[in-house]
Amino acid sequence: xxxxxxxxxxxxxxxxxxxLQLSFTYKDVDGNPVNLTDCTVEMEIRPAxxxxxxxxxxxxxxxxxxxxxxxxAAGTISVDVPYGSLDAxxxxxxxxxxxxxxxxxxLQYADGTTREILFYGPCDVIEKxxxxx
Numbered sequence: 001x002x003x004x005x006x007x008x009x010x011x012x013x014x015x016x017x018x019x020l021q022l023s024f025t026y027k028d029v030d031g032n033p034v035n036l037t038d039c040t041v042e043m044e045i046r047p048a049x050x051x052x053x054x055x056x057x058x059x060x061x062x063x064x065x066x067x068x069x070x071x072x073a074a075g076t077i078s079v080d081v082p083y084g085s086l087d088a089x090x091x092x093x094x095x096x097x098x099x100x101x102x103x104x105x106x107l108q109y110a111d112g113t114t115r116e117i118l119f120y121g122p123c124d125v126i127e128k129x130x131x132x133x
Contacts (some may be wrong), residue, residue: 033075
């Protein structure tokens, strides 16, 4: 059932103090939306590749309060991680403990046996400047 064989490398920028929002339509090789009914999408940000450390952020389309919403036959995937969920992630870059983190987003089809990596790449976490009350 795999429809796209090459994951997209994308440098994710996370801004602390703001929701992390992404939205796109997943299409097959002919440009048609992929039916995501009964599929699951998960996303993680980790300090290093390989999955042996604790994720800094986990988001899923499963569970009682998902941060990822799937649009069924329309093929849409929307991510909306509340800003408060990002507070505990240490910032990256200039003078920080880490230059960058790593992330990916994985789709599991309804059959439960087929998975595809949709996106992967480095992740920058930028500290907020404005502190809202």
